[in-house]
Amino acid sequence: MSVSAKDSYQKLKTAAQEKVKSLNDRPVVWVGTATCGKAAGAVDVREFFKEEIEKRGLDVRVMEIGCMGHCYAEPLVIIAKPGHPRLCYGYLDEGLTRRLVQDFLEGDDPCYEFALVALDPNDFFPTFTDFPRGVYEKKIILEDCGFIDPESIDEYIARDGYEAVAGVLEMEPEEVLRQVKASTLRGRGGAGFPAGVKWEACRKAAEKTRYVICNADEGDPGAFMDRSILESNPHLVIEGMVICAYTVEAAQGYFYIRSEYPQAVRRVNNALEQARDKGLLGNNILGSGFNFDIEVFEGSGAFVCGEGSALVSSMEGEMGVPRHKPPRLTASGFRGKPTVLNNVKTFAYVPHILRKGVEWFKNTGTEKSPGTAVFTLVGKVTNQGLVEVPMGTTLRQLIFDVGESVPNEKEFKAVQIGGPSGGCLPESVLDTPIDFDSLYDAGAIMGSGGLVVLDEDDCMVAIARYFLEFTQQESCGRCTFCRLGTKHMLDILTAITRGEGEQGSLEILQELAEDVKNGSLCNLGGTAPNPVLTTLRYFGDEYEAHIKERRCPALMCTHLVAFYIIPQKCSKLCNACVGSCPTEAIYTRDDGLKAINQEKCVKCNSCLKACPPEYNAVVKLSPPELVEERERENNK
Amino acid sequence: MELAAGEKEEILKHVGAVLEEFKTTRESLVPMLQAVQKKVGYLPELAMEKIAEGLDIPAVDVYGLATFYNQFRLNPPGRYQVKVCMGTACYMIGGKVALESFERRLDIQEGETTPDREFSLERVACVGCCSMAPVVLINDMVEGRVTPTRVDGLLLEYKDGEEKISEENKEEARTKGADNSSSNEEGERSA
Amino acid sequence: MSAKVTLTIDEKEIRAANGDILLWTALENGIYIPNLCAVKEREMPAASCRLCFVEVEGKKKPVTACTQPVAEGMVVNTRSPRVDRLVKTAFELLISDHRLGCSKCPKNKSCELQKIAKERGFRLKSKRLKRLPKKEYIDDSAELFIFDRSRCVLCERCVWMDRHVVNSGVLGFSRRGIERSVTTFMEKKLAQSPCAGKCGKCVEVCPVGALSFKDKSERENGSPEGP
Structure with missing residues (x-):
């Protein structure tokens, strides 16, 4: 070998740093255009900036970045202007755009009144560490997400990207494996299986053709960590896969990405191409003689394909139907060959561990679950978005400090963690530390990181029903328990939410849930009952109210509630509710008060939202018979 | 379903191209079906038959896959495909209300297409924009915070407005524009 | 050994x-x-x-x-x-x-x-x-046997036989979850399928009454009735 991998890398890095530096000596506007940003109108914001800058003839670049995790404030931009700290602004619209271009880019006033946070330490404006969220958050795999251009490999390399690969290529694979094992990194797909042990099993397999697959079939409703990482920093994951491939001596890798994530697919493909161009993928990586390339496989939309054997089947052109394990994928995976299948986040930790060391990694988190946990914090929480906290942080800290609690002065009720395979945990267990084992003991699972906060307006029976409906629809249908057991459970839950629950329903539900958990062929079925089991365990009284009183305490189950306009509160002169009703169910009585025709009402909540707060005349009543009672009282 | 005149040739042309493009192994089945659906809009019986022939696999396996995965459809979609997100956050915050509003206004059920083939309606699992809940996709455009009144607005927009180009096309057009402008920038700088 | x-x-x-x-x-x-x-x-x-x-x-x-x-x-x-x-x-x-x-x-x-x-x-x-509730589906078009899907327990035996012994590729699965079923291409009648239902090997392995030979069953038994 004439040139070492490290020397080859150093050349790349020097060139990348020069290129990035040359671009950043003039102002840059970074617009967050991950899918969430786009949904909030980021594409329009980007265009406003471009138009406004062009109109004023300014020398400012407008670039795109991924997701910073502050979804609640989308659309977001970061403005970097020499002489100022980088500043982040949220809730962008046309007016604010014009203002920022005019006052900050053309003038020199950073408009602090609109800034959310500064990214560099400075004397004028607070940075992330000055907010409660910054105190609890510790970013490892999200560190660069939203702060570098995901379409530019140079930015990644300039920030030490692919340095770990260069280092690894000069080590023996055994040594790399030793470090990954020593780090006790656990798989972030949900179950927390040690990555090093998995890699070792694959490496030990007699068969020499091996594969590395990145599982980005993120199907949990309410979870989008993997999408965000792939859209915001795809090279980090690619780098982790290269290291894995070198360790297990694989020559081919795959990204399995859901087709519902077109932007992630585009950005990953773009990143793969750039990596090939730089000699970081393909033949003879960094001159080391090691060959490895990656292709993208687009999943076709089946939640069950997140399960390893189903994922592999679908790549082989079959239905995504799981099979009995063992053999595990590390013995017989894609094409029957030894295969390492890890989640996006698992791969994303690997370059950090190799670059900064095992001890550095183990300094964060708990002994058995080192590192951080990444969550999508959504639902009834003020700061929605993507968060990364050290393992061992409590749920309470995550929801009330990082998420800044439940908005609108509502009462916290539960947190759903782990998606359809996870559970709903009540206030009483919020001091549970977040790690694989503690959450399991509480009845939930870490899952891949979906975390939905529920408040007093959310019905726990309806939530359990929602998740069961999801798994029932997504069941592959192969085995008896999952195909039929979840169907019966769903039928019982549906009946309960309609006030048709029977004596004994709950006992049957509990029995079925336990049997489906113990008897199913794969983990989709094995974990499907968790939302039911946890809600029965922690919120049994809500079930009872539905069955015995035909009452939904959270006023959510539409069959069990009715809308009512309180005559004493109705203003007569206001027509807000009438206009909001999509079915013309609201009419004006002879005396000018508004009333609801219950036959026509579809219980869509529009009138309740439309009624001005000074009147607050619309209420929900449960059981629905209460409406007649109220009417009778009022007619007396 | 009976194919209209010309449709058959169209389908055969696309399937032929797909069989040329991909390796004819079973592993190509999913990507092939994706490619055909992208061109034709759905998976006609004829296309499934021809792909099975091309890959030398049982036709029932192609049919099995087409009915197993959410992505594939066996009937032509509407010109505007409305997809209502039923992820947890959307569901809790009013996804179902949005879905019902579309059903009511379009007078079709989830999974159906309007008789004039303008709109089709379906639910999707999480599209990953939970903070914008409830979210609706119309073709590739993401619409956030969709209330019943917003549903009416959206339908009006699409029914009466000029034909909206999909996000992807728009993206392309804009990227092209961006390329031009950046090369201009470079030009200005060097000048 | x-x-x-x-x-x-x-x-x-x-x-x-x-x-x-x-x-x-x-x-x-x-x-x-x-x-x-x-x-x-x-x-x-x-x-x-x-x-x-x-x-x-x-x-x-x-x-x-x-x-x-x-x-x-x-x-x-x-x-x-x-x-x-x-x-x-x-x-x-x-x-x-x-x-x-x-x-x-x-x-x-x-x-x-x-x-x-x-x-x-x-x-x-x-x-x-x-x-x-089970959707009625009975295919008695084949010469030798009747397929009554509402009796099928999805054991996969007939499909295995079809694939690995007979190699006909007529039977397969469609859909998923509660809708998963044994089917032919586009749910066509067996008489129209390439095997035309002529060998009956799949019937031999069916553990229940979903696939049954005609000579053992009388035609009117194919009509739906309660338990």
Whole structure:
């Protein structure tokens, strides 16, 4: 070998740093255009900036970045202007755009009144560490997400990207494996299986053709960590896969990405191409003689394909139907060959561990679950978005400090963690530390990181029903328990939410849930009952109210509630509710008060939202018979 | 379903191209079906038959896959495909209300297409924009915070407005524009 | 020749070849374990019916005998409260989705479901579970046999036979979850399929009355009726 991998890398890095530096000596506007940003109108914001800058003839670049995790404030931009700290602004619209271009880019006033946070330490404006969220958050795999251009490999390399690969290529694979094992990194797909042990099993397999697959079939409703990482920093994951491939001596890798994530697919493909161009993928990586390339496989939309054997089947052109394990994928995976299948986040930790060391990694988190946990914090929480906290942080800290609690002065009720395979945990267990084992003991699972906060307006029976409906629809249908057991459970839950629950329903539900958990062929079925089991365990009284009183305490189950306009509160002169009703169910009585025709009402909540707060005349009543009672009282 | 005149040739042309493009192994089945659906809009019986022939696999396996995965459809979609997100956050915050509003206004059920083939309606699992809940996709455009009144607005927009180009096309057009402008920038700088 | 091992099933000492599958070892030694989907020749067992649960000492949970290789010194119990509960639930689930009416079923008295019910003392009607509405689908177009999907338990045996023995590729699965079904291309009638329903091998392996030869069943029995 004439040139070492490290020397080859150093050349790349020097060139990348020069290129990035040359671009950043003039102002840059970074617009967050991950899918969430786009949904909030980021594409329009980007265009406003471009138009406004062009109109004023300014020398400012407008670039795109991924997701910073502050979804609640989308659309977001970061403005970097020499002489100022980088500043982040949220809730962008046309007016604010014009203002920022005019006052900050053309003038020199950073408009602090609109800034959310500064990214560099400075004397004028607070940075992330000055907010409660910054105190609890510790970013490892999200560190660069939203702060570098995901379409530019140079930015990644300039920030030490692919340095770990260069280092690894000069080590023996055994040594790399030793470090990954020593780090006790656990798989972030949900179950927390040690990555090093998995890699070792694959490496030990007699068969020499091996594969590395990145599982980005993120199907949990309410979870989008993997999408965000792939859209915001795809090279980090690619780098982790290269290291894995070198360790297990694989020559081919795959990204399995859901087709519902077109932007992630585009950005990953773009990143793969750039990596090939730089000699970081393909033949003879960094001159080391090691060959490895990656292709993208687009999943076709089946939640069950997140399960390893189903994922592999679908790549082989079959239905995504799981099979009995063992053999595990590390013995017989894609094409029957030894295969390492890890989640996006698992791969994303690997370059950090190799670059900064095992001890550095183990300094964060708990002994058995080192590192951080990444969550999508959504639902009834003020700061929605993507968060990364050290393992061992409590749920309470995550929801009330990082998420800044439940908005609108509502009462916290539960947190759903782990998606359809996870559970709903009540206030009483919020001091549970977040790690694989503690959450399991509480009845939930870490899952891949979906975390939905529920408040007093959310019905726990309806939530359990929602998740069961999801798994029932997504069941592959192969085995008896999952195909039929979840169907019966769903039928019982549906009946309960309609006030048709029977004596004994709950006992049957509990029995079925336990049997489906113990008897199913794969983990989709094995974990499907968790939302039911946890809600029965922690919120049994809500079930009872539905069955015995035909009452939904959270006023959510539409069959069990009715809308009512309180005559004493109705203003007569206001027509807000009438206009909001999509079915013309609201009419004006002879005396000018508004009333609801219950036959026509579809219980869509529009009138309740439309009624001005000074009147607050619309209420929900449960059981629905209460409406007649109220009417009778009022007619007396 | 009976194919209209010309449709058959169209389908055969696309399937032929797909069989040329991909390796004819079973592993190509999913990507092939994706490619055909992208061109034709759905998976006609004829296309499934021809792909099975091309890959030398049982036709029932192609049919099995087409009915197993959410992505594939066996009937032509509407010109505007409305997809209502039923992820947890959307569901809790009013996804179902949005879905019902579309059903009511379009007078079709989830999974159906309007008789004039303008709109089709379906639910999707999480599209990953939970903070914008409830979210609706119309073709590739993401619409956030969709209330019943917003549903009416959206339908009006699409029914009466000029034909909206999909996000992807728009993206392309804009990227092209961006390329031009950046090369201009470079030009200005060097000048 | 693989080495022999000794194991105990229900306190009976049994010799078997190392790596043999527990289900077949038990059955061949006269010990009954309920099963519907098992096919001895099948390399990767379907393990889909979930009826062959047994206790293996040292394992935390009951395991399916069709996926469990035997080993030296293994101690197996085919019955335990946990096993009985799982098997009973699996059986009730299958029955809740299976069109009954045994007296008019061509497989009456040779049906595996009946056999399991008899062996384990199960009723053919579940008290706990409601019957699931089942869409009627009967294809009697083939010359030799009738396909009654509402009696199918999705054991996968017929599809395995079709693929691995007959190599016809006529039968397969469609859809998923509760809608998963054995089907032909585009749900076409068997008479129109490439095999035209002429060999009947798939019928031989059906454990229930979903596939049945015509000479054993009278045509009018194909009409829907309650249990």
